[in-house]
Amino acid sequence: MTTFQIAATILFIGLVYFLIAQNSARQLQVSISTKLHSRHQYYGFFACLLAWLPAYALLIVMAIGDDIVFRSLSTSFIPDAVRTDADFNEIIAHAQIKNVVSGTNFGTQPDWVYEAAEAWQGWIATSATLTTFLCLSLAVLGGGWGYYKINPNFRSRNAVEKIIIALLAASSLIAILTTLGIVFSVVFESLRFFALVPVSEFLFGLTWNPQFEGAERAGSGQMGLSTYGSVPLFAGTMLISAVALTVAVPVGLFSAIYLSEYASDRTRGVVKPLMELLAGVPTVVYGFFAALTVAPFVRSMGVTLGLDVASESALAAGLVMGIMIIPFISSLSDDVITAVPQALREASYALGSTQNETIRQVVLPAALPGVVASVLLAVSRAVGETMIVVMAAGLAANLSMNPLDAVTTVTAQIVTILVGDQEFESAKTLSAFALALTLIVITLMLNFIALHVVNKYREQYD
Amino acid sequence: MIDTPKGLVSPTTATERVAASMAKRKKSERNFQLLGRSAIAVALAFLVVLFFSIFSKGLPGFFQYYVEIEVEIDREKLDPTGDLSLQSLYDGDARGVIRSALYAAVDAEGRKNKRAAGKLISAGAEQRLRELVYDDPSLMDTTQTLRFALDDDVDSFLRGFIKRETPENDRRISDKMVEYIDRLQSDGKIVYAFSDYLIFGSASRNPEMAGIYGAFIGSILTLSVCLVLAFPIGVATAIYLEEIAPKNRITEIIEININNLAAVPSVVFGILGLAVFIGIFGMPRSIPLIGGVVLALMTLPTIIISSRAAIRAVPPSVREAALGVGASQVQTIFHHVIPLAMPGMLTGTIIGMAQALGETAPLLMIGMVAFIVDVPGGVTDPGTVLPVQIFMWADFAERMFVQKTSAAIIVLLAFLITMNAAAIIVRKKLERRW
Numbered sequence: 001m002t003t004f005q006i007a008a009t010i011l012f013i014g015l016v017y018f019l020i021a022q023n024s025a026r027q028l029q030v031s032i033s034t035k036l037h038s039r040h041q042y043y044g045f046f047a048c049l050l051a052w053l054p055a056y057a058l059l060i061v062m063a064i065g066d067d068i069v070f071r072s073l074s075t076s077f078i079p080d081a082v083r084t085d086a087d088f089n090e091i092i093a094h095a096q097i098k099n100v101v102s103g104t105n106f107g108t109q110p111d112w113v114y115e116a117a118e119a120w121q122g123w124i125a126t127s128a129t130l131t132t133f134l135c136l137s138l139a140v141l142g143g144g145w146g147y148y149k150i151n152p153n154f155r156s157r158n159a160v161e162k163i164i165i166a167l168l169a170a171s172s173l174i175a176i177l178t179t180l181g182i183v184f185s186v187v188f189e190s191l192r193f194f195a196l197v198p199v200s201e202f203l204f205g206l207t208w209n210p211q212f213e214g215a216e217r218a219g220s221g222q223m224g225l226s227t228y229g230s231v232p233l234f235a236g237t238m239l240i241s242a243v244a245l246t247v248a249v250p251v252g253l254f255s256a257i258y259l260s261e262y263a264s265d266r267t268r269g270v271v272k273p274l275m276e277l278l279a280g281v282p283t284v285v286y287g288f289f290a291a292l293t294v295a296p297f298v299r300s301m302g303v304t305l306g307l308d309v310a311s312e313s314a315l316a317a318g319l320v321m322g323i324m325i326i327p328f329i330s331s332l333s334d335d336v337i338t339a340v341p342q343a344l345r346e347a348s349y350a351l352g353s354t355q356n357e358t359i360r361q362v363v364l365p366a367a368l369p370g371v372v373a374s375v376l377l378a379v380s381r382a383v384g385e386t387m388i389v390v391m392a393a394g395l396a397a398n399l400s401m402n403p404l405d406a407v408t409t410v411t412a413q414i415v416t417i418l419v420g421d422q423e424f425e426s427a428k429t430l431s432a433f434a435l436a437l438t439l440i441v442i443t444l445m446l447n448f449i450a451l452h453v454v455n456k457y458r459e460q461y462d
Numbered sequence: 463m464i465d466t467p468k469g470l471v472s473p474t475t476a477t478e479r480v481a482a483s484m485a486k487r488k489k490s491e492r493n494f495q496l497l498g499r500s501a502i503a504v505a506l507a508f509l510v511v512l513f514f515s516i517f518s519k520g521l522p523g524f525f526q527y528y529v530e531i532e533v534e535i536d537r538e539k540l541d542p543t544g545d546l547s548l549q550s551l552y553d554g555d556a557r558g559v560i561r562s563a564l565y566a567a568v569d570a571e572g573r574k575n576k577r578a579a580g581k582l583i584s585a586g587a588e589q590r591l592r593e594l595v596y597d598d599p600s601l602m603d604t605t606q607t608l609r610f611a612l613d614d615d616v617d618s619f620l621r622g623f624i625k626r627e628t629p630e631n632d633r634r635i636s637d638k639m640v641e642y643i644d645r646l647q648s649d650g651k652i653v654y655a656f657s658d659y660l661i662f663g664s665a666s667r668n669p670e671m672a673g674i675y676g677a678f679i680g681s682i683l684t685l686s687v688c689l690v691l692a693f694p695i696g697v698a699t700a701i702y703l704e705e706i707a708p709k710n711r712i713t714e715i716i717e718i719n720i721n722n723l724a725a726v727p728s729v730v731f732g733i734l735g736l737a738v739f740i741g742i743f744g745m746p747r748s749i750p751l752i753g754g755v756v757l758a759l760m761t762l763p764t765i766i767i768s769s770r771a772a773i774r775a776v777p778p779s780v781r782e783a784a785l786g787v788g789a790s791q792v793q794t795i796f797h798h799v800i801p802l803a804m805p806g807m808l809t810g811t812i813i814g815m816a817q818a819l820g821e822t823a824p825l826l827m828i829g830m831v832a833f834i835v836d837v838p839g840g841v842t843d844p845g846t847v848l849p850v851q852i853f854m855w856a857d858f859a860e861r862m863f864v865q866k867t868s869a870a871i872i873v874l875l876a877f878l879i880t881m882n883a884a885a886i887i888v889r890k891k892l893e894r895r896w
Contacts, residue, residue: 067744098744161792165706171698172707175720175766178759182730185737251501258498271502278509280882282820284849285516285871288856292864293515323508330505352480354487356494377725384727386823391856411729411823418736419826436733440726447725 001132003063010059010139014051017143021047025150038157046156047146049163055139062131070123077116186440189433196427197228202434205229208397208408210417210428228431230438232399236314236407240393241382243318243403244325249375251322252329259330260337261359272331279327287391290320295392302404310406312394318403321388325378332377336370337363369457376450380443386411410435516868516875523869526657526670526862527612527620529583529646533563535595537602546599548592556588560610567651568642578638582646584611586659586671611659612652614669614862616643620652623861660869665835665851669862672855674870676837680750680830680845681819687754687841688761688818693811695758696765697800700807703766704773705795724763731760732827740828747829748844756824761814768813772806773799805892812885816878822849848874 001009022044029036036043071094078093096109100117101124149156194202207227255275259268295316302309309315340363348358364371389412396406397413417432471479539559543550561580564570570579587610594608595601615634618624620643630637646652663673699720707713735756739745745752776799784794800807825831830846831854838845846854848870855867 064743068742071744157790161790164792165702168698168702168706171695172702172716174695174759175699175716175723175762178723178734178762179719181738182726182734185734185741186730189737251504254498254501255505258495258502262495262498271506274509275502275505277879278505278512280816280820280878281512282822282849282874282878284820284822284853284856285875286512288852288867288871289512289515291856292519293511323505323512326505326508354491356491357487359494380725384729386727386729387853390823391853411727414729414733415823415826418733419829419831433733433737436730440730443725443727444722447722 001128003059003131006059006132006135007056009136010052010055013055013136013139013143014048017051017147018044018048020044021143021147021150024147025156028150028152032152034152036152037155038160042156042160043146043150043154045160046149046163047143049160050146051139051143053163054142055135058138059131059135062127062135066124066127066131070120070127073123074116074120077112077119079112082110082112182440186433186437189430190437193427193430193434196430197434202228202230202431204231206231206399208232208413210413210431226428228427228434230410230435232397233408233410233413233435234438235399235401236393236397237383237409237411239314239401239403239407240318240321240389240409241379243315244321244382245375245379247319247322248325248329248378252326252378253333253371255326256330256333256337257359257364260334261355261363272334275327275330278323279331281324283324283385283387284391286320286324287387287389290316290388290392294320307404309404310394310396312392312396312406313404314393314407315403317389317393320392321382321385324385324388325381328378328381329374332374333367333371336367336374339370340366369453373450373454376446376453380446380450383446384411384439384443386415390415410439414439516871519865520868520870520872522621523865523867524657524660524872525654526659527617528609528653528655529564529567529612530607530609530651530653531560531563531567532605533559533591533608534605535559535591535601535603540591540595541602546596548596551592551596554592556591560587560591563608567649568645570642575638578636579642581635581639582613582616582642584613584670585668586611586663586666609653609655611670614860617670618861619643620647620654657869660866664837665833665846665854667833667858669858669860669866672863672866674848674851674873676834677846677848677851677870678873679837680753681847683750683838683841683845684753684757684825684830684847685815685819687751688757689811689815691755691758692761692765692814692818696762696811696814697769697807699762699766700769700773701795701800704770705799706791720763720766723759724767727823728760728821729823729827731756732824734759735824735828746842746844748832748834748846749842750830750838750845750847751841752828753825753830753847754841756828757818757821760821760824761818764814764817765807765810768810769803769807772803772810775806776802802894805888805894808892809885809889812881812888816881816885819881820849820874820878822853825850826853848877 022040025036025040025043029040074094074097075090077097078090082093093113096113097116097120100109100113101120205227207229208231209227255271259271263271291312295312298313298316298319299309299311302313344362344366345358348362349355353361389409393409393412394406395408395412395416397408398405400407414432414435417428536559537544540554540556541550542554560583561576564579564583565576568579570576590610591608612620615624616639619626619633619635619640624633624635626640635643643652659671659673661673662675663671664676666672699716703713703717707716735752739752739755740747780798780802781794784798785791789797825847830850832844832846833854834844834846836843852867852870852874855863855870
């Protein structure tokens with residue numbers, strides 16, 4: 001049976017147990033006129049949960065784990081002569097075997113690959129039978145045990161509630177597992193990368209040239225040597241983010257001020273959803289807009305002014321990214337400005353200030369921590385934004401602070417390196433993980449600072 | 463009498479000074495308001511430009527040029543084996559049947575002219591003819607007026623993107639083809655109609671045949687996986703953290719974790735999927751199942767945070783009343799708190815799903831960017847999704863892909879706006895204020 005069929009069968013077994021157990025609990029209540037501890041449904045739930053949970057847990061383990069086991073088993077098929085070879089790479093060997101197994105092999109492989117593949121196919125069959133048998137019998141046994149436990153003194157409600165609370169607690173651990181998954185997947189590969197490339201070169205090197213195919217032809221290769229200095233990438237990220245913030249901060253902040261302090265309810269009701277519409281547009285749409293509309297426009301403007309503008313300029317990408325983050329700044333700032341107590345404004349008016357003096361000298365200083373935090377969050381957004389830069393910023397790793405030049409960013413490089421077929425274990429592939437690690441560290445630091453600013457400098461007025 | 467501090471002035475002077483400064487202050491007030499108004503104007507202008515640029519390019523993308531020609535459906539040529547099987551139809555000469563109809567329509571004589579005429583029509587025409595006779599064998603050996611898509615270069619020419627004035631060597635269609643196009647047009651055989659390929663076609667390198675159907679199904683499959691995982695897990699986590707969890711170190715760590723996850727760039731979740739699901743678990747690339755799992759992990763923080771807010775908004779009196787009549791903690795939660803918090807949870811989930819629908823970067827990482835012609839039939843078949851399809855089309859050079867990309871974007875935006883509107887309606891209709 002396939003995994004889906006097994007899952008469906010387990011579901012069915014559980015439901016059947018629910019009905020049987022519930023019914024027999026009801027019968028029990030009628031026949032012996034003692035009171036059951038819990039209502040009869042709980043006996044049904046109990047049997048049902050016992051049928052489902054262990055069986056599904058096992059099914060998931062088997063479905064995920066079989067491939068890992070097969071891989072380690074297939075290692076024994078690799079002849080020692082191959083294994084001791086200098087070019088030997090275990091991942092490639094496994095890939096060779098797997099390709100034969102799935103029938104996507106083109107060309108001929110050495111004999112041991114075919115032997116391993118044949119054994120692998122045998123394991124798949126065995127594991128399928130084993131999974132079917134184990135999961136279904138576990139479901140039947142678990143449910144049966146739940147059924148067996150039915151008697152007036154069994155506190156099935158308490159048992160069911162304990163299971164439910166355990167399930168709720170377990171799902172809250174998913175968040176931790178995700179974080180651990182992210183950290184481990186990025187950290188381990190990064191450590192492997194730093195074994196090949198020194199940390200100092202990665203952090204302070206001024207040339208980024210992970211030996212793209214044709215890099216020599218394009219003239220950017222340094223005699224075929226790949227260099228992994230990430231400074232140009234971070235400079236490019238900062239440049240594009242800076243352009244984006246130059247657009248987004250004034251527009252977002254002044255919109256927020258106008259909307260919260262001056263605008264009538266009607267204007268606010270119309271303008272606010274429209275601004276939020278900007279936040280709902282997918283980034284790939286912004287990328288398309290940047291590449292197809294804004295970049296040519298910026299270029300032709302530049303040419304009219306007699307400037308030399310790259311066709312994939314940082315200005316175009318940054319401008320569009322700025323449009324994207326306007327709503328973040330405006331809605332977050334709007335919230336903090338609205339949260340400033342009305343009493344402060346009234347006190348200021350009472351002293352004779354005009355409305356804009358009140359806003360500038362009373363409201364904004366009071367809202368400043370929140371505004372700073374919203375700007376920091378916007379920066380972290382801009383740094384982590386991917387699609388716009390992939391589509392509109394290009395891949396030329398120039399170390400430049402001129403927004404008219406083409407630059408590249410950390411995220412754009414990660415995507416270019418990891419999309420499509422990767423070379424196994426090469427420094428180039430691993431470099432993407434190191435970039436991702438630094439990206440995570442930067443965004444988390446920005447968020448941490450934002451949180452800190454809010455908590456430390458927030459004025460408690462009430 | 464107390465000493466007059468320095469700078470203190472008499473009330474009269476003060477009033478005069480204030481009056482003198484009023485003009486300046488009022489002016490600065492006006493300027494300030496103007497600044498705010500122009501900021502909003504700039505933001506809205508960006509919005510208008512963005513939508514105008516997408517719609518002006520995209521609306522024509524819903525239509526394309528077709529040619530209507532009289533085709534003699536010759537059974538012997540189309541179905542050499544004579545059993546109407548797909549194999550037989552593929553062995554048959556559907557292309558020849560269409561070509562000869564086309565030559566007749568433009569009176570093409572000679573090899574060179576015939577080649578020019580043949581280039582007018584899309585490569586997908588033969589498949590269309592095969593499907594037509596496969597579905598309705600009674601058409602065999604009749605003469606029908608059939609409608610076939612024109613080649614994308616011809617389409618671009620008719621739209622004026624390829625200029626007639628351009629020298630022949632510099633444009634993608636020859637003078638002879640231009641002559642034939644003019645002839646077909648004056649005969650009224652070229653029609654501009656709704657592009658069925660866009661909606662029902664799958665990925666194709668031929669722009670006139672490319673459509674979003676496969677990507678759309680892929681999006682639905684991916685979103686279903688995402689919803690099935692993210693909604694229960696998100697709601698369960700929110701319930702645990704709000705209602706059950708003891709306030710201790712572990713709970714605090716989980717809360718910090720969730721907030722941090724909300725801040726992690728989406729591309730990093732793709733790296734997680736690549737390293738863990740594909741690397742360690744050995745699952746295949748490009749499948750909606752992994753795409754859905756990755757998007758679920760990405761949307762979890764959104765759902766958890768909004769669900770927690772919804773649960774927190776349920777007044778304690780409801781819980782106390784339930785507990786007071788003897789309900790257990792779990793009964794209170796499931797019978798009273800969750801139903802009351804459900805609108806808020808649903809709103810958060812719909813917004814999270816809208817986010818997931820528009821997300822591209824993490825799916826690129828797990829290989830959903832592959833060129834896949836088949837429509838995925840299940841969550842473990844390779845597939846792609848709408849935003850990734852848009853990303854791929856945006857990279858293609860043919861002019862017609864610009865319209866198709868914009869049209870696909872309009873479809874995507876329509877779905878997103880519908881989802882967000884649904885979230886607003888759910889919130890407005892069902893949410894209770896206490």
